[in-house]
Amino acid sequence: MKKNFFLLLLILVCLNVSAQLITVSPAFPKEGDQVTILFDAAKGNKGLQNYTGDVYIHTGVITDKSTGPGDWKYVPMTWNSNTPAYKLTALGNNKFEYRITNLRTFYNVPAGETIKKIAMVFRSYNPSGNALEGKASDLGVDQGNIYWEIYPANANAIRFTSPEFEPRYTPFLLPLTAGVGSNISLEAVSAKNASLTLKLNGTTVQTAANAGSIAGTATITATGENVFVASSNDGATTVGDSFKVYIAPPVTVSPLPAGVKEGINYENDGTAATLVLYAPGKARVNLIGDFNNWTETTAYQMNKTADGKYFWLRITGLTAGTEYAYQYLVDGSLRIGDPYCEKVLDPWNDQYIDASTYPNLKAYPTGKTSGVVSVLQTKQEAYNWQVTNFQRPDQKKLVIYEVLLRDFLEKHDWKTLKDSIGYFKSLGVNALHLMPFNEFEGNLSWGYNPSYYFAADKFYGPKNTLKAFIDECHKNGIAVIMDMVLNHSFGLSPMVQLYFDGAGGKPAANNPWFNPVARHAFNVGYDMNHESADTKRFFSNVCAFWLQEYKLDGFRFDLSKGFTQKKTCDDNGGNCDVNAWSAYDASRVAIWKAYYDSLQLKSPGSYVILEHLGVNNEEIELADYGMMLWGNMNYNFTEAAKGQVSNSNFSGALHTVRNWNKPHLISYMESHDEERSMVKCKNEGASNGGYNIRDEATALQRNEMAAAFLLAMPGPKLIWQFGELGYDYSINYCGNGTINNSCRTDQKPIKWDYYTNASRVKLRNVYKAMLELRKNEYYDDLFAGATVDHDLTGAMKWFRLTSDSSKLVVVGNFGTSLSTMQVSFPSAGIWFDLISGEPIGATGGAQTITLPAGGYRVYLNRNLNGTPPTPVRDIEVSDVYRLRVNPNPVNSGSVIRYELPEAGAVHFTLMDINGRIIDEMPQGNRGRGAHQARLRPGVAESLQKGIFLLQLQVNGKRKIIKLMVQ
Template sequence: MKKLFYLLLLVTAFNTACKKSSTDAGAEVPVSNVADLPAGAKDGVAFINNGTSAIITLYAPGKKSVSLISDFNNWSATTSVMKNTPDGNTWWVQVDNLNPATEYAYQFYIDGTLKVADPYCEKVLDPDNDQYISSTVYPGLKAYPTGKTTGIVSIMQANQTVYTWKNSSFSRPEKNNLVIYELLIRDFTTEHTYASTLAKLDYLIGLGINAIELMPVNEFEGNSSWGYNPSFYFAPDKYYGTKTALQNFIDECHGRGIAVIMDMVLNHSFGQSPMVQLYFDGTKPTASSPWFNVDAKHPYNVGFDFNHESTATKKFSKDVMKFWMQQYRIDGFRFDLSKGFTQKVSTDDATMSAYDASRVAIWKDYNSYIKSIDPNFYVILEHFADASEEKVLAEDGMMLWNDMNYNMNESTMGWLDNSNFQWGFYANHGFTKSENLVGFGESHDQERLNFKNINYGNASGNYVIKGNLGTSLKREALIAAFLFAIPGPKMVWQFGELGYDINIDYNGRTGEKPVKWDYYSDPNRKALYDAYAKFIRLKKNNPIFKSSSSTYNLAGGIKYIKLVEGTNTVVVVGNFDVVSQQANIDFGTPGTWADAVGNGITMGSTFYTATLAPGEYHVFSKTALK
């Protein structure tokens, strides 16, 4: 997990969090200020009367007074005093005489001490960070109401630009055929925008991926971030562009056959969040918070820990999910730290990872809700819990991240003792379908494979991995042949297909990394890209790579995977040692075999016997692959 990142951000969270909320201070709400919620109201803003009026609502149990302060009342705390519902939970006010074409800035003024933005708003103004967002990234950004208020403010507008979707008949790739490209917009192009990322779509199509997983794009603290410090869950972060630019990005991806998956962070939030600020003692949430635990329940938590057994948290989370599914036509969520959705107290990973019936029930409930909206939606969990728990979640249709980084990197470096990556096969998890296991050798969280190849690779005689770019890249092609041969959905971390070799801790673990599009013009790196493209094409075009019939030996220097589907058999074999090794593998049938990466062979027996040079590999098939 992003632990160091989060610990550093906690300092910012505490500094910017909020003034202490006086939950128990003040008099009772006057009877004259109690009224039922009007018809048509919803959390946040509901426009009525053709946008000339709005009902604005805040869920804030236990507060004594709430006023709406805004552009339209000159930020007065006495003009728009909000009414409280009889149960004491919700505050609301209707404002009239609005211009539907105007953006209005507004906040809630709580108990005479605290100003917060609307948790449900779709856009915010940040007095500290917006000044660093250029007009080319976000044109026409409304000016902050300097001198009128302080802190982050919400924006509302009745007649927003409505995006016209062009691709309404997009058919998502089947789970088993997914090749996901995990992408951080900040570090993918120097312009760090949806538009500049879209301009690289031909590159991704050439690679053959059929899904893009965007690291978090909803509002997070600061501008330059991995995005795992969320604050506003309905607002796209302006550092990457406008709402319509994001919708257009998704639409264009759909038009090119690419699904878009959103990284969703609902384990925690940080001090900039109005939901944190509403019930906060200056250090941590108070016991009266409807959403957050006072103290984290597990050792991986950062920021402030959501309580997913709380009715209020469940409602909020479902509102967030539904919003992105419907307003942005997202195809799936990858849920960050899904193992953290627990109220079971733990101080170590083993205890936290043990089967947790409450956590299973929480995820089944969320999955059921998502599927009630869109039955074919991808639900991907970064879970890493006990296999017995992951098996239950998989049987409910969810997909689980499967990290093979360590063992695959040992293989690419030529260190064989811990190089067995058979955990990539779904049956070893107790799963009945390969489609529920998303395998990868790299993600944003792991060290880059090629960085370790170049810095720590093995050597023997003239065969040297360490410090040798050409050899280290060929080792990357070798592991890719095996990765894409394992049945089930796969994920690639951005620029892994070019052998990105910048240390993950360069400029700080979550700091900005060099954008290396110049890699593509390097013949050795382009050769790796071409190898990835070939293996991805083979996976997508040949049903045998979904086979439920597999045998393998992934220990030692000579590794192989054998797949059988109908009359065809595929055997991927490679030498991961740094010296030549003898292969002796039962292919099952003699005769002529095609090789997708070289010349075919003819065998007089069922056994393939050959001496493979270090790093040499083949993709043999009884019937030539497409």
């Protein structure tokens, strides 16, 4: 057994060789042995230290059939159970004992399968499920699990017992303090009496003849790598165990090379790169990685600048185009990734990324290091941008569609989202707001737990597919806005880890970027200090990177009100005064103005959108400076849709009502953060006689009306994904179908099958009609800054926009019974309802309009097409594409027949009723006219009884029909 791990200098943890996390007797157990395990709860992660209750073992084995350290076999017990057979005997002083009579029979391992290791975790019992755990100190790729090797009968083996090793999957030498002149006490035990030897750097330290153990003391005499070896010769074989101690030479002080920046600096020939880490106050940093077998060596000790702030190293001999994984080893103990790297490898989550999403993903260096590692690669494949001069839409006219890619498309990758751009273009939006997609912790996250800011999260695909998606959006006139989280970071952030108070569980007081304790309410993760010059530089570097490298059009900044150092929480980050935090803050305003200026220098005209939700005078000042701000009107619009008139005044969606000077308010009915309007309508909607808002069709119609009002208002607007189809799964929907607050950020059903519902398609077409109106050459300026009049207080609401030549009047009955209202049109004449196509004669004065419950009209002062507009009320977007399958219910002989009014690339997708993709059938380019296709051979036979969906996609339009399987 070889422990190829190195020791580190200047660690403030000294060894106690008299105690181990576990002690196993016999020390070299065989499959048929009785084994006694002694567990010391004061060691390792100390999760059970001083625990006085019952302690249980949870254990399994690693066999020759296991695929890795997590593949435990033959686990005999259930987690968090209190079965007496698996309870340890308490010995006092944090010591517990457990005995296994025979390994093979205890685990019931079949004959012929070899036991390689036993794996274990120790735990308490808690009926609520929150058991305490005793594990190894590192919770990285091994997840803190404890392992002990099992040996063949009569094996010759030797193991170091001093210094102390932690029994991880690959035993790990715990850090000690050592330097030139240090004496290292060595002890080793052998599986049998043999000739034993201890050596340091090839020089014998001690020998023992016909012995079962050996001890000696070695003196370190040189810097660099010192190799300790224990060997056993039984006359037939010689085996050994080894470990390494790295003794650092003095750090070279040298200025940064000209022109380098923080992170990776590639050289043109592809064989060299200079790495730069900002780490003020640290003593030394070594580069470890694929290029030096993850071993700390003198050749990869980084230079330090005279001011003690930067560490840098030029590495050579790289192969162009090859990926190299690496980390920074700081002060001999802390392993971190590069905060500026553009790709990371995650030992916990990469295994769940499908190869079709991220092909040929580099494997994590399991067994060589722990924690997140960075990747560098010279001569990377460059992306050839097709659009280099994109003209961003006027921010006053933005209609933004917010997307969480994970819950929008089953494949959740940039390539598939690129193929869906026709959907966004057909709907009429001119900007996409993508929820955070820089590397965040885990895969199935909303993304508001960031760790690496320059790396695109691999769960959505390679970075060049992201660039291709952005490029395609620009080809279609659609801006791309990134949700950026710079209020806080989470624990895997190398900047958090670099200066962290482990005992206090918080950033250290000397952290250049983070506050030890959050200064404000609603903070999550670790709070950034935006009055720090280091944080300001980092903010600017992050934003410049995405604007320039990916040609993004701007950012929506999460929790922008948190960019403050005004202390409104106590010293523990609790008892926060929300009103004090929300009050006008001159420092916060100054921070945001400076950040806005920085972004405009990096990319003139880039969007800055704040999730501020603060006091009005502060928001006015920020809006006047050029920023846009979120305007959450979810409650009022939803109350209106529900028929709860007393709480339904949504006039706050108008910037004029807030006395803003510029129309920079992004008002919205829904975003990722609110309960869905349809959920509340269906659960809480009002009723009156036969009129019931909880009926789905009625609820959808009420959402039509609310959308018509919102989208008729001037200024930028936001739509949450599938809002145009009446998404009706709760924000707190759990995968098992229950509703629970803990499931808020869990995956949600992807509902493209909504297109089989005529009422939902009708809602989508109202969105489409309103968005087309906002782009119409006669009316587009109306939505950027017209005269606004309204009465939105009661059940009968009206809203009016007026410019020199274009005028619009929206009226709606948000009550639950037939009602009338007095409305004054801005001018006399014939007006046309955009939605129904019906004309109305306007007198120019007050006139009575009667509407049924839920009835609404969007009146225009001109007929845009010269004839009454085609009603959108009963038209499906994709009705022009005829599609049927015969026979249906389907069988292997079923034929897909479809007719195209125009040529285009045809793509069929077969899905189950929940929208999960079963098969895809690209057909290539097809001309105008009738065509036929078939399901792939064997697909029809593989389908279970039930309902399925067949989608035809061509030229950005979709047609979906149901298939039956009997």
